[in-house]
Amino acid sequence: MIDKSDQVVMPTPWNQLEAGILFGLKVPLLIFKEKGIEGGVFDHGISDVFIHTMPPTKPNKKKKEELKQVFLKWQSEVSKKYYEY
Helix, strand or coil: CCCHHHCCCCCCHHHHHHHHHHHHCCCCCCEEECCCCCCHHHCCCCCCCCEEECCCCCCCHHHHHHHHHHHHHHHHHHHHHHHHC
């Protein structure tokens, strides 16, 4: 019997495949990871992409503003990439 404290969490191969394809196409990535997730795209330093931790389900005002800034920066990078084509 497996005890919950022994539970292992890991990313799926699809996480790696999708991120790899987008990274290869030089599409701006925005990556969030849940606590305990490691490996591949979720390892710090594996690429120049900053890995964000998953925000709490009920973020406070400061955290909401931080997330807003993260999304605005990513949106700007996506728009810039879009207009390069």
